[in-house]
Amino acid sequence: MTSSPPSPEPPAPHVVVVGAGPTGLLLAGDLAAAGIAVTVLEKRPEGVSNLSRAFGVHARTLELLDARGLADELIATGQTVEELRLFGSVPFDISRLPSHHPLLLVTPQYEVERLLLRRALQHGAVFRHDTEVHGVEQDSDGVTVSIRTAGAESTLGADYAVGADGVRSTVRAAAGIPFPGRSVIRSVLLADVKLAREPQLTVRVEGGGGAFGFIAPFGDGYWRVGGWTREGRDLPDSAPVDFEELRSITERAFGTDYGMHDVRWIARYHSDERQAPRYRAGRILLAGDAAHQHSPAGGQGMNTGLQDAVNLGWKLAAVLGGWAPESLLDSYHAERHPVGRAVLRSSGLNLRLAMAHNPAEVALRLLRTWVVKHVPAVSRRAIGEITGIGYRYPAPKGAHRSVGERVPDQPLSDGRLYRALRAGKFVLVLPKGAEFDPAGREDRLLVAHRPDDRPAPRLVRPDGYLAWAADRMDGDAVEAAVRQWTGPRSLASANAREEVAS
Numbered sequence: 001m002t003s004s005p006p007s008p009e010p011p012a013p014h015v016v017v018v019g020a021g022p023t024g025l026l027l028a029g030d031l032a033a034a035g036i037a038v039t040v041l042e043k044r045p046e047g048v049s050n051l052s053r054a055f056g057v058h059a060r061t062l063e064l065l066d067a068r069g070l071a072d073e074l075i076a077t078g079q080t081v082e083e084l085r086l087f088g089s090v091p092f093d094i095s096r097l098p099s100h101h102p103l104l105l106v107t108p109q110y111e112v113e114r115l116l117l118r119r120a121l122q123h124g125a126v127f128r129h130d131t132e133v134h135g136v137e138q139d140s141d142g143v144t145v146s147i148r149t150a151g152a153e154s155t156l157g158a159d160y161a162v163g164a165d166g167v168r169s170t171v172r173a174a175a176g177i178p179f180p181g182r183s184v185i186r187s188v189l190l191a192d193v194k195l196a197r198e199p200q201l202t203v204r205v206e207g208g209g210g211a212f213g214f215i216a217p218f219g220d221g222y223w224r225v226g227g228w229t230r231e232g233r234d235l236p237d238s239a240p241v242d243f244e245e246l247r248s249i250t251e252r253a254f255g256t257d258y259g260m261h262d263v264r265w266i267a268r269y270h271s272d273e274r275q276a277p278r279y280r281a282g283r284i285l286l287a288g289d290a291a292h293q294h295s296p297a298g299g300q301g302m303n304t305g306l307q308d309a310v311n312l313g314w315k316l317a318a319v320l321g322g323w324a325p326e327s328l329l330d331s332y333h334a335e336r337h338p339v340g341r342a343v344l345r346s347s348g349l350n351l352r353l354a355m356a357h358n359p360a361e362v363a364l365r366l367l368r369t370w371v372v373k374h375v376p377a378v379s380r381r382a383i384g385e386i387t388g389i390g391y392r393y394p395a396p397k398g399a400h401r402s403v404g405e406r407v408p409d410q411p412l413s414d415g416r417l418y419r420a421l422r423a424g425k426f427v428l429v430l431p432k433g434a435e436f437d438p439a440g441r442e443d444r445l446l447v448a449h450r451p452d453d454r455p456a457p458r459l460v461r462p463d464g465y466l467a468w469a470a471d472r473m474d475g476d477a478v479e480a481a482v483r484q485w486t487g488p489r490s491l492a493s494a495n496a497r498e499e500v501a502s
């Protein structure tokens with residue numbers, strides 16, 4: 001009897017992530033944790049970090065790191081701050097934020113990257129360092145990434161490619177996506193220093209007289225000090241940085257240089273305001289600085305990129321896992337592009353006010369300071385934007401009023417929500433005693449119960465936003481919502497992928 005040769009295994013779904021900055025690392029970890037094969041291509045040699053750069057991790061990012069079991073460990077690396085003082089008189093009390101992490105964590109970017117890299121490796125993401133991407137092509141079946149490693153050229157095929165390769169993104173260029181915008185500030189000086197006279201442990205921004213400065217404690221004896229003067233502008237990032245220049249800026253902005261000494265890192269930095277008009281071109285997606293670049297005011301660059309990654313990861317995993325249609329990927333742009341635009345707008349406004357020079361600009365700054373200080377709704381909105389907890393996503397017409405909202409952490413009858421989210425699945429939160437059988441969907445759905453007597457069921461997405469809600473329990477409505485978001489029960493992956501393709 002002749003036996004027919006075994007049919008070849010279908011290739012595993014595979015994503016190539018270009019760039020091992022914070023955005024690429026988080027995305028790679030999420031994809032790998034969801035069982036998707038992921039290869040990260042990074043032009044830096046292994047072990048060479050992105051240096052200090054970003055220093056603030058905001059509340060929403062901490063919540064999302066909590067949903068990956070990393071928040072406490074990261075918090076231990078830095079200094080927590082509960083109040084921001086922007087322009088002297090405007091204190092933002094973040095200790096009362098409705099969040100499990102009502103604080104700003106000041107820690108160097110490399111600490112964030114260290115934890116995210118470890119997690120991605122633990123889940124099996126493959127890293128190829130010293131590997132520069134110089135082209136990406138796509139067709140209806142997948143992408144082909146052109147790479148150069150130690151002078152040798154080769155290609156790598158995958159289902160999707162994500163450009164997390166920073167502001168000068170090669171992937172963005174290869175996808176033909178423009179990056180319109182303009183340069184807003186040049187020659188911002190940044191340094192990590194020790195201070196002989198340490199101020200109060202808070203993050204302060206002060207400006208006036210054609211200069212502004214900011215200061216934040218890392219908690220290990222070092223402080224991030226930075227600043228800008230009107231006279232110093234227009235120098236390229238490569239211009240040598242003079243410690244005396246930073247000392248004099250700090251003195252102008254704060255009235256003292258705090259006796260700064262022992263520099264462990266110093267850089268000159270410029271910032272553009274740019275945004276890609278599309279975060280997706282077929283099988284190529286953009287995330288982080290590759291998709292948006294904004295002013296450093298508010299310290300949102302890294303935070304926004306990490307939140308992009310969280311939004312994209314579960315969607316790519318769902319599409320490649322065969323339980324969501326490919327159109328789900330369009331919601332990545334629909335949800336994250338407006339957030340990027342809002343960050344551009346608010347951080348740009350704050351920067352322009354910090355740089356205020358002529359009488360009209362100075363008057364506007366005084367007015368904004370007064371409004372933020374005296375109008376609670378404006379203050380709440382500003383703090384929601386800076387910390388990231390104020391953003392919600394658009395809801396479809398007719399949806400429950402809460403759909404699209406960020407869901408804060410909350411107790412469950414057995415634990416708490418952000419612990420449950422560590423499974424990387426949807427969490428269906430049912431009223432006490434209500435039942436729902438997750439059979440056939442255990443790989444994408446967790447069922448939990450409220451600890452109180454409220455009757456409202458909620459379906460929380462893996463990224464901690466509300467997918468569906470109702471005011472009372474109705475089993476059929478719950479099944480319909482769960483099916484809409486997580487697909488039918490017992491979906492054989494291969495069949496589902498065919499369904500999606502057809």
Ligand SMILES: Cc1cc2nc3c(=O)[nH]c(=O)nc-3n(C[C@H](O)[C@H](O)[C@H](O)COP(=O)(O)OP(=O)(O)OC[C@H]3O[C@@H](n4cnc5c(N)ncnc54)[C@H](O)[C@@H]3O)c2cc1C
Pocket residue numbers: 018019020021022023024041042043044050053054055056109131132133134164165166167168169170190267268269287288289290296298299300301302303305
């Ligand atoms: C000096 C400085 C100070 C900053 N300070 C702050 C701050 O205080 N607060 C804040 O929020 N943000 C700050 N930022 C911005 C913040 O660092 C970025 O927003 C953040 O790093 C974005 O992360 P990312 O992963 O999207 O991109 P990146 O961190 O830029 O990572 C992109 C990665 O892609 C790799 N790469 C690029 N091209 C290729 C290619 N063709 N092939 C392979 N690999 C490639 C790069 O080597 C890099 O590792 C600062 C930036 C700089 C430069």
